[in-house]
Amino acid sequence: MDAILLQILNGLDKGGAYALIALGLTLVFGTLGVVNFAHGALFMLGAFCAVSVNQFIGLEQVRLDPDNLTPWGTPVEIREPYIVSWLGDTGHLLLDYSVPVSILAAIPVMILIGFIMERGLIQFFYKRPHAEQILVTFGLAIVLQEIIKTWFGANPLPQSPPDAMRTAADIGVLVGFDPGQIVYPYWRLIYFLFSALVIGGVFAFLQLTTFGMVVRAGMADRETVGLLGIDIEKRFTLVFGLAAVVAGLAGVMYTPILPPDYHMGMDFLVLSFVVVVVGGMGSLPGAVAAGFLLGILQSFASMTEVKSILPGIDQIIIYLVAVVILLVRPRGLMGRKGVMEG
């Protein structure tokens, strides 16, 4: 029982990332009708926002201390981040909390990137065949990841969570297990809560605001919304920006769990597409549900007990589930009738 609960918890953070990326993919596909293969690259760009913010506030000034000499007779170098010498303890705090702080930077940056992508490229592909949309965004994904590679190098850059959240929580005690049975790192818990919050925010935005109403109407019938005199193009740009922000935030918060490298976007993109297919193309709740479901399934498949019976199952479980779903229920778990059936 405790083992099962632990695996469910372990799947939640990864599931959260899948759900967030799949949510953006579905939003873009549902409204703009564009299959965005560069969406994984947005996730990666978000992660590298966190890296840049960390590098930026971690900039150090080097002073020479003439009173202390090293054994070689040169003055000792004192390295201190500028931010600490300016702000004192607040600076330390900022450094410690660089990942959450990056969120503030990531939001405007991702909106900007989303706008540039949509206005500069995607908008010319609304009327072109899906194959060409796939190909051009695929090319864009390669370009983005190669740029990141030349800038940040090919090695993963580990980021650390704030000190206070580096330990693990013994949450089994809360539900009545013995201490030490279900231990779960705080940061993963925070990631899950964060993704739930973002997902809730997106849904609230779509359900409660007039803008969201228009977007939902656009997902149902783009043409009619246009005929009603609503400038749908302008809203599409905003929707694309929103999707970019969601993917970017998912990337920012994921950095302490997985050290970001330039190809993380593609790794997650393939899985997120599978998530979208399993959830049902064009269904937002489907994307979220399938994201968490597949995340949890993957964590179950990584259990040593399971792996000893079916070796390698953890590598392919997601694809196997997708195959079974497509054979049994081609529309996906919550797919709507008439959306991309074929």
Add this chain to the structure above:
Amino acid sequence: MTTNTRETPQGDMVRFGLFTVVILAMPIWLMPFGAAYPDLMQKFAIYGLFAIGFNILFGLTGYLSFGHAAFLGVGSYTAVWSFKLLGMNPIPALLLAVVMSGAFAWLIGFISLRRTGIYFSILTLAFAQMSYNLAYSVLTPITNGETGLRVLNSDPRVLDHMMGAGEVDGPLVTNLFGMEMSGLPGFYFCAVWLLIGMYISFRIFRSPFGLMLRAIKTNQTRLNYTGISTRPYAQTAFVISGMYAGLAGALLCVTDPLAGAERMQWTASGEVVLMTILGGAGTLLGPMLGAGIIKYSENIFSAFNEQALHEIFAFLPDGIEAAVVSVAGLFVGEGWHLTLGLLFMLIVIFLPGGVIEGGQRISAAVTRLRGGGSGGSSTQPQPAE
């Protein structure tokens, strides 16, 4: 229509003859381009074959597969295993590779072809990623994981021992009845297979089967309404193109008996898509042309380094030269993939019909400028279908 004069069987034979001459004469006419060395020409032939096969699926039926690198990988692994177990003769290796990749393609096609459009692309991509992951993890006993699979002197190589050629000093090279498959003979071996593949592709393009595939691309729903099940046709096309990929993968191992999982990565799948699009999807010669252009520029671009760039831009003033070199440096050497990605985008944005279509447009414009409104078959120099 000008097509009926151009698509006669005689015309095809002439065109195929020309193609044969051009391919076989590659060592001569590639000389001025500095590309006439066997390693590169082998790549032209092998990737040309890969793209020609991919074109049978994508160009004719419109099904965009993002997983063809998996078949390339399967072909490679099968070929190396054949070298290990049977011997260094490439013929059984090629046959086994084609059979294995065909079977593999049948299985993946059987599942993926239940869906069309982007679903199909995503499914094939997922399968390719799955094969790639498996090759790196569980299947390590078969694939030798990250190290890559290679032929060892201690391998059984049954046929070689039967022929009395079991003991070899130095590295093992594939040989066709005593002829070593490296250098120029290796290129001609690949070229022969390329010509066979090209001929089959010609026949498929002109056959009723090919017509049916084109009908699938044009309007699948209408075909279904007329009471025709399109699945078997698409499935056959998928298997055929998978076999081409397997053959290409095996040929890669014939020229260099080493198979690694990185051949199955999604970038490799993307590359063959780019080759096909760059040349012109759905045209006979386009994919071969695209493969040649990509492999040639890959060769040129990755060979450049800072030193070479400084020499090229030496005529510029110092300050500008440094800036130009640092910008150009992003695109060459290690940065070749960046160039590839940009090329990908530019082609899709501006020339979705590929080089062949571009050539046709230019020639049409020239014809119009000359005022010859006839537009007859004789004024069409492009041998595209």
